[in-house]
Amino acid sequence: MAGISFLAGHRTWVLTGDSCTYALRLDSADVPVHVHWGPMLSAAEVVEVTEKTLPWWDGFNDPNEGLGELAEGGTRYWPPALQVRFADGARGLEWRYRDRAITGTHLRIAFTDRHYPLSVTLHYRLRGDVLERWAELSADIDVEVLRADSATWALPVSEDYRLSHVTGRWAAETQLRRTPVPHGETVFASRRGITSHHANPWVMVDDGTATERHGEVYGVALAWSGSWRLTTARSPTGRLTVSGGFGQDGVAHRVGPGRPLTTPVSAGLYTTGGFGAASRAWHAYVRRYVLPHPGELRPVLYNSWEATGFDVSEDGQLVLAERAAALGAELFVLDDGWFGARTGDHAGLGDWVVNRDRFPRGLKPLVTAVHELGLRFGLWVEPEMVNPDSDLYRAHPEWVLHHAHRRRSELRHQLVLNFARPDVAAWAHGWLDRLVGEHGIDFLKWDMNRPFGEAGWPGEADQDRLWVEHTRVVYALMDRLRAGHPGLRIESCAGGGGRVDLGMLARTDQVWTSDNTDALDRLRIQHGHGQLYPAGTMAAWVTDTPNFVTGRSVPLRFRFHVAMSGVLGLGGDILRWPEADLALARELVALYRDIRPVVQHGALYRLRPPVDDGVVALQYVLGDRAVVFAYRQAAHFNAPERPLRLDGLDPAQRYLDPDSGITHSGAVLLARGLPLGLPTGDFASTVVRLEQIRSDLSALHSPIQRYSCLDTPG
Template identity: 40%
Template sequence: MTPHDRWILRTENTTYAVALATEGPWAELTAWGPHGAETGPSPLDWSGRTHFITPADAAPAEYIPYGLRPFTGADLVAQRPGEERGVWWTFSPEHTETADDTLRLVFDDEVLGLRVALCYEAVPGTDVILRWSELTCTGEDELRLERFDSAAVNVPVTAGARLTFLTGQWVQEFQRTELELTRGRFEMASTQAVPGHAYAPWLAVQDAAHPADGKTPTYGVALEWSGNWHITTDAEPGGAVRIRAGRLPHEGAVRLAPGATLTTPRLACAFSPEGIDGLARVWHRYERHLTGDRMNRTRKVLYNSWEATGFDVEAGSQLELARIAAGLGAELFVVDDGWFSGRHDDTGGLGDWYPDPAAFPQGFDHFIREVRSLGMDFGIWVEPEAISPKSALHSEHPEWVYRVEGRPATLVRNQLLLDLGREDVQDFVITTLDRLLTDHAISYLKWDMNRPPTERGRPGGGPVEKQDLDAAHVAGYLRVLDHLRAHHPHVTVEGCAGGGARIEHATIARTDVVWPSDNTAPLDRLAIQFGYLLAHAPHTMSSWVTDAPGVFDPRPRSLGFRFVNAIAGVLGIGADIRTWSPEQRTEAARWIARYKEIRDVIHHGEIHLLNTPADATCGIQYEEPGGGRIAVTAWNTGRLDGAPLVSGRAARMRLRGIDPAGRYHDAASDTEYTGAHLLHSGMPFPWTDQYDAELTVLTRL
């Protein structure tokens, strides 16, 4: 093998090495791990273990088509319509491009008329490698693409893989789930036009021979795609573990016209030698990179009126809530669903985005001025992709709705879904949002989506395989978000889809915060947020204090517990604060003031997840860049040790990753700790039935 047959990408702390195979025309992963892992024999070399399969089927291939790899799972399935499936390509060194942080390997099948470019990019300042593929039809006939994954990732294991992934349903998103895979296939997917509530497009992989946490090398992938997707993991013959990921076309296949190029979604690939917890920090750094200059913006304390008033929006009650919220220290007031004409319940109004004059008799702008005079910014909720059958928009443009000609339409939440893949629909949404954000002093937009497409068709749009409706909808969604960024940069955008059904890197790169779940009950929300923080950064996590009882765990928790829960991300309040007692309002104001003092640590700091919500005491540790301050959010989730009937010893929670020789001061209790004490003995929390959560701030001396 010549030096030109091997390429190495380096991130801040890791190495990713790719080589041309000796047994066929494909690229193989030879090393992925800390710097230096590329030296020595490849741990992924399974050559010789190919009885009754081909060398390509046993290879740790980076990307390989059906034809070359007939048995164990191909990443690309292509054909001329009506002909046999299969790609038999050759490497094209003359088209391959290399640079310090990028790599582009090109393969051609001249008989079929297909060029495939495998693309790599090392993201500066992170330990993330981005991978995607570019497929170009180079022949005179169009091609049918049945499968076109973004990439395949091989993970070196010795005794099978431990998979960690995030599962759930509506109001129970981001539940940490583990599975040991020694042989066979595991697949997660969504065909709901969004990533969905059931699975997040995120996966962590470890060698099952090692512990789940601690200093266990951990590999992760996350797919940047807002539509249909899959992640498939195969424990293959011979012991290899291989992950394939990409989008799923709604039509089952797509057509690629002569001269056209299809670019797949980016797959982010991450590595940490410090377990699941360490991998989370890698993802957080990457998402801060995605946020870019907007990381410098202060994420303001929000009050949202939905849980207080529901659809019953009228200026008087909203201003009453606004005055109380301002007195607590809120910096932003958001009117949720119900502010626009025809929206008295969930049966009407969507699509007709004009303020309801009956709700704001003195005018919408007068109402906004009243809110802003209290020292708060103003925001609204919208659902731009949805339309009510009774709306004026639907009567004017029934063709804008997804539908199958001659078939009945299914209502979900009493609404239909606009075909956002149509350029005229995109233009309507952009014009509508431009009007709202230009005509009114709105600085916050909550974008919701409360139903998947059911009868997903576009009559008159031509053959279904040429429509590629899923990709068109995603492109329309991202076009609108990009427009908002470019033309209304002052507006903060929150992403929501019935809770956490559309959270992935494409959305996170274009919004400021996202809504992980509609479930705000304290113990339920704690578990949701712990799972969320495995994959996503705290500066993206909108979290509210509400009065909601538990959905899955009804145990009561204090107001302090609910505030500490919400402080763990971007603090908001959604309770009916009109019903709070003077004592509760005073306590709330105190928590909000404390949050404002340390939110920069929460949003910019490196985190460690301490225990889990399944433990009686759990917490999250945030360390300020440079280590000057450490914030710890802590909760008691279980039984008390004797309290309040008899005295019990304080619960202890060990911190992680701090300097053992350092000295740390807790001003609230005027206590000084050494780093060694906090790492070994832990921080004490004397829980009682009234004291079940705490925010502790340590300053390094």
């Protein structure tokens, strides 16, 4: 049974999840050390593990090094997770156990330093098979904290280790990499003040033999949306740890009277069943414990950016909204250009008042008209940014991140506002609260189009604190807006997928995965995103062709099918679409709205990952329904099509494809596969619906045309 127990005679805590065990103990010096993380063990078996601690080999090699729950100090030469420096120059922490508290599935273990008035509380919270860990530091004197990771995770000694993670850049986010773990230290990080396009704060580790369906996988993910780092350390003794938290080299935290420090959550997950099981477990965790409204279905949205750019007006937006409603969209989003002197990206950011030249009557009439069409209304905002060419900057040049006597570097003609300043935070909440409340805004696309630069705060004694406080104020502002406007939903965007993480997902409903909407590239971007984050968080648009990022032309059906494996959105200039494309769009939006519960809330099975340019396939299963997506990227040598083996079905049941009327044995679909019937050629795709056959056939969904064909590009 899941829960937490304390073995007093061994000073050991045992945390039992749904199918795994985590254990730690206090050693003779009161240092909290790791005991076990992995398969289920009883209390007696955990005690047996604690008795297997090995002695030092010599004066240079400690086989138990790296087992500290927050490695630091003394003769512990492992990468430090906690570094403190006192006013007299002393460094390191000497642990003294104080007390413990267990509340349900939440464990707190409190320590003080043996000499200095510094307190550290370690937190552990079970969430199914995910263990959340974080730390709190407080002091009665001023203490400089050079590093404060949330946790050190020690993995069992293995013959080998392999690391899974994602890398990328703007328009090429979340590219999955799997590589052997090198000896020494490997650091994944962002120094940009945001999560970044270039890495994402999670890693998975296996012994090199795990597949999509088989093998043990360990995962660690950090719930933080500012600068961060994860460090893997592998020694010649065979030990491997993963340690991570907020912050970066050269930036210190200051703890003192009235200034505690709480680290973000570091979440750890152990699973068997390979990478597929690991992803499904992470998705279940995100839906159950992270997302604010996990039970909701994300609406089909239309965003006007690609149709109009900055050239927006009330009449023009209303025409687009009418066309979007006719296609089956449920949410209309007005993008950039509606405020201030915003006729391009060089001016206006910070002046969040409606541009009366473009909207003479304000936004309210447009919002009302959109609502009358049966659509929700959304708006693009970028609260953390300012153009130097703006009334706000001219009035408050001191509000931006900057250093005295140093130039202020502009990216995209903009600077970053210092949200750690109370006056900036109050200003931001004031205009956002009025905007949402006075206009009845249902949805905000919250963008952030540049990383930090010259991150200083002249006149502030502790300037480094802005690196943490900026992110925390963004969190608090979103939380406050949602509390004041319960119907408001938010999408996180940062030049695409630059701020996607568990911390941001705790106060937003979905994320803009990438500015790259090219369907072929999206197969790989969405593959990486789905390793940790569920499809219900993944905004995916159908835009025009040739694509504005890649210049590639892809058939409309293929573009739709790729976007339909996430949260479907429309982003093209639909006023210029020919009638045949509009008719196809209406059919595919209707199909998506039928399969949406399965896609957004179902379990994901990656059947054929995008490892080459052949067929890619994935499947979602929810209850007695399954949806299969298959995409042929490029055809070579007229190779015959192979049946697609499915997963996650009940072998004892039969499944109906309501579009073809064909029934299939679950056992056959699992063992032999589903014939896809993809036509020859490039950019062919299909969506197959399957439902368990029930005695009440009237309960089945009415057939919709099966969408499988090869379109002409364009």
